[in-house]
Amino acid sequence: MGLPSHVEYLIIGAGVHGLSTAYHLAKYLRAQGRQPDILVIEKTGIAAGASGVACGNVRCNYFQEPMTRLMMHCMDIWEADPDLLAYNSVGYLTASFAPMRPGLEAIHQRHQSLGYPSTLVVGPQAVNRYLKGIFWDWQAEGIEAVLHEHRGGYAWSRQAIHGLAIKAENRDARIVIGPTVTGFQFNTAGEVTTVETDLGNIQVGHVIVGVGPWIDQLWQMLELPGEVPDPHHPGQLTRLWRYLALQEGEIDVNPYLHISNDGRRPPVLHVDSDVPLYSEAGRLIWDKPWGIYVKRDKHTVQGGAVPKEVGDDCRLEPYGSRSPYYCVGDDFYDLWVASLAHCLKRYEGARRFASRRPSGGVGAFSVDNFPVFDFMRPNVYVIADSNHGFKMIGVGEQVARLLTGQRADLLEPFRFQRFAEAKALPKSNAPFPWM
Numbered sequence: 001m002g003l004p005s006h007v008e009y010l011i012i013g014a015g016v017h018g019l020s021t022a023y024h025l026a027k028y029l030r031a032q033g034r035q036p037d038i039l040v041i042e043k044t045g046i047a048a049g050a051s052g053v054a055c056g057n058v059r060c061n062y063f064q065e066p067m068t069r070l071m072m073h074c075m076d077i078w079e080a081d082p083d084l085l086a087y088n089s090v091g092y093l094t095a096s097f098a099p100m101r102p103g104l105e106a107i108h109q110r111h112q113s114l115g116y117p118s119t120l121v122v123g124p125q126a127v128n129r130y131l132k133g134i135f136w137d138w139q140a141e142g143i144e145a146v147l148h149e150h151r152g153g154y155a156w157s158r159q160a161i162h163g164l165a166i167k168a169e170n171r172d173a174r175i176v177i178g179p180t181v182t183g184f185q186f187n188t189a190g191e192v193t194t195v196e197t198d199l200g201n202i203q204v205g206h207v208i209v210g211v212g213p214w215i216d217q218l219w220q221m222l223e224l225p226g227e228v229p230d231p232h233h234p235g236q237l238t239r240l241w242r243y244l245a246l247q248e249g250e251i252d253v254n255p256y257l258h259i260s261n262d263g264r265r266p267p268v269l270h271v272d273s274d275v276p277l278y279s280e281a282g283r284l285i286w287d288k289p290w291g292i293y294v295k296r297d298k299h300t301v302q303g304g305a306v307p308k309e310v311g312d313d314c315r316l317e318p319y320g321s322r323s324p325y326y327c328v329g330d331d332f333y334d335l336w337v338a339s340l341a342h343c344l345k346r347y348e349g350a351r352r353f354a355s356r357r358p359s360g361g362v363g364a365f366s367v368d369n370f371p372v373f374d375f376m377r378p379n380v381y382v383i384a385d386s387n388h389g390f391k392m393i394g395v396g397e398q399v400a401r402l403l404t405g406q407r408a409d410l411l412e413p414f415r416f417q418r419f420a421e422a423k424a425l426p427k428s429n430a431p432f433p434w435m
């Protein structure tokens with residue numbers, strides 16, 4: 001399909017946000033008796049960005065109430081079509097050391113008040129009993145609290161995004177693979193009138209930007225401010241976007257090694273601790289707080305660890321290579337497999353099975369680590385999720401509401417003006433930037 005000269009709704013990026021917006025927008029326009037005129041343009045391919053490499057974890061254990069409410073909404077969408085969205089509703093279990101206990105207690109309380117099913121277990125002995133009830137070989141000491149979400153789980157990421165594309169096209173949204181957006185033309189009111197691509201220009205009514213790690217590039221093309229008031233140092237400005245490498249990998253073992261006592265697929269397991277980790281040869285690998293997660297994948301066991309600062313040099317990586325792939329190295333596998341063996345005896349000796357395939361990816365994080373969801377020009381809506389976002393399939397639904405004249409209260413706390421108004425969301429003391 002060639003590019004049309006005009007489209008009412010132009011969506012840039014065929015990841016979770018672009019495609020979820022396309023699907024929901026088409027659905028709501030039809031409900032209003034309007035013919036959808038929606039085009040998704042994507043430079044590389046469906047699921048070519050972060051959405052296609054994500055571990056695919058879906059959870060609701062967020063310290064901040066607006067995140068919890070938004071994730072509950074997202075969970076409804078995952079659960080409504082588990083087949084096409086390749087969603088595995090196995091639950092999500094977080095096991096944490098003492099400093100995290102108050103945070104998990106607060107999240108559990110909120111879960112209860114919002115009607116979200118989760119179990120809280122506290123105290124090392126009770127925690128040990130609970131975990132041994134799921135994993136016969138649980139052996140980590142020093143775990144103070146468990147929060148077990150009975151909803152949540154994970155989706156097969158590439159499959160899920162292709163499923164979303166099918167849903168969008170079934171509703172008459174169009175998807176064109178190939179064009180790279182290279183610039184915008186504006187009118188005197190500051191609206192985008194024309195989107196420039198390497199395959200030609202398109203006149204537009206509205207633009208929706210869902211470009212994942214490439215956000216800073218589009219942000220600059222839209223001539224938006226690259227610096228914002230620093231939420232941590234009042235009175236100073238700071239750069240809005242920075243990059244972290246999301247460290248994820250696989251061990252090439254029989255995936256059924258990752259099984260629970262009842263013979264089923266276990267919940268996604270997430271562990272935070274500060275117990276030092278040693279290699280199989282007894283070498284000290286890590287003596288600071290660490291956080292890891294693990295799940296059964298299709299052919300392997302997959303998971304990740306705390307992301308790594310990659311500095312300014314890495315800024316060009318997602319742009320230069322047209323892909324956010326980032327190859328994790330030995331240091332990641334040393335830590336991750338040692339932490340698995342520390343928790344579950346079955347992983348002792350598994351270091352040699354660490355995969356050599358490229359995995360992990362670069363993420364663009366905002367300065368307060370929370371998403372920016374907002375109209376950044378009168379007719380341009382930006383979905384920049386600060387890397388929270390594979391699970392955030394419901395953001396596109398909310399954006400579609402806004403674009404069809406409905407309310408979308410769940411997105412309100414994530415507006416760009418929060419930086420100028422110094423309305424930061426509360427920070428948890430987790431070792432991850434996304435809790």
Ligand SMILES: Cc1cc2nc3c(=O)[nH]c(=O)nc-3n(C[C@H](O)[C@H](O)[C@H](O)COP(=O)(O)OP(=O)(O)OC[C@H]3O[C@@H](n4cnc5c(N)ncnc54)[C@H](O)[C@@H]3O)c2cc1C
Nearest residue numbers: 013015016017043049050051056057181212361389390391
């Ligand atoms: C390794 C890794 C693991 C992760 N694990 C999880 C997880 O388990 N759970 C979770 O919730 N989140 C996870 N995330 C975060 C999540 O993947 C992202 O937040 C989310 O997928 C972003 O979706 P998106 O639609 O904004 O962007 P993307 O999926 O990156 O899609 C953006 C698309 O825009 C296209 N594009 C970019 N620039 C242009 C241009 N100029 N012209 C045309 N097209 C363009 C790209 O080719 C790309 O296909 C992970 C991220 C990474 C990197």
